[in-house]
Amino acid sequence: MGEVILTEDTFGKVTDGKGKNRTVRRFTWQNKNKFSVQVIDYGGYITSIKVPDKDGNIKDITIGFDTVEKYLQPYNRYFGATIGRVANRIRKAKMIVEGVTYNLANNNGPHHLHGGKIGFDKVFWEACIQGTRLILSYHSADMEENYPGDLIANVIFELTKDNEFRIDYKAVTTKPCPVNFTNHSYFNLAGNGAGAQELYKHNVCINADKITEVDGGIPTGNLLPVQNTVFDLRVPKELGQIINKVPNSPGFDNNFCITKGIEQGNTFVASVYHPTSGRLMEVYSNQPGVQFYTSNFLPEDDTVMGKDGYIKKHGGFCLETQKYPDSVNNENFPNTIVYPGEQYHHSVVFKFSLK
Structure with missing residues (x-):
């Protein structure tokens, strides 16, 4: 075998x-x-x-x-x-x-x-x-x-x-x-039924020095520096300490602009660590952005039963590698148009380990 x-x-x-x-x-x-x-x-x-x-x-x-x-x-x-x-x-x-x-x-x-x-x-x-x-x-x-x-x-x-x-x-x-x-995918490194209490213990790091500014969830076309804001996750932060500090939002639902090096291929995008279990997830991709979402709009009551318990608000996080949202309507964003004779290629790697 x-x-x-x-x-x-x-x-x-x-x-x-x-x-x-x-x-x-x-x-x-x-x-x-x-x-x-x-x-x-x-x-x-x-x-x-x-x-x-x-x-x-x-x-x-x-x-x-x-x-x-x-x-x-x-x-x-x-x-x-x-x-x-x-x-x-x-x-x-x-x-x-x-x-x-x-x-x-x-x-x-x-x-x-x-x-x-x-x-x-x-x-x-x-x-x-x-x-x-x-x-x-x-x-x-x-x-x-x-x-x-x-x-x-x-x-x-x-x-x-x-x-x-x-x-x-x-x-x-x-x-x-x-x-x-x-x-x-929605992840909770404590286990999918562990809920918000365990999600708040996760330490999150995202390799991004900018985010796309949004108005009502839609990019305005501006890029905002993360320095001195709740969006500065270049050094790992415990999610529970910051999730309720996101301006005008019940949590994170933002596109982070990945800081790319000179290397070709996949770049380090993010890491998430759950200290209690020791599980560590790292994300690498060739895409310029990642949408970090913390399940803000899932139900707050016991209405949706998942695999191992109810699926509820702040029960999981998403790291969706992609080009920036609404790029087709923003010329200063990464190009998403694929022409005949071209090939679209998006690579992402989710790497799991223990620490």
């Missing part, structure tokens, strides 16, 4: 967009360190990441559900989903590409969020196993969710023997179109 194995089983059934009842395929990686990850072909969801603590106790550190039916409900807030074509928000659900105005679904108040009403989190992906790599592929047809161009997307997942979970997003398109994928 190799150092990493990848197996397949089923995770229920879902009616696809053509009215066909399809079996959801679930893929499970396991390495010799008792580390495991599960991904399903519906929505490209990461449904589980199990990691031992410093005493050898294994817990699932991602928030989500134990049945596929629950992922179909309105209370699912993209828990572990693959997000596309464009992650995050687009102002007023409108974009101009090559002089053409496109009106998108306004599924977040007046704005467009995470690819629209039927984004990549709500479709079946075609799955292919190559060794210990899982490749999910999806053809997004021209004008699907009113995005131009036929887009072919591939998401490659792989667990290593060194407890690194790697995701590579690749895409090509037949017409100029913004492309900005991410994964929307």
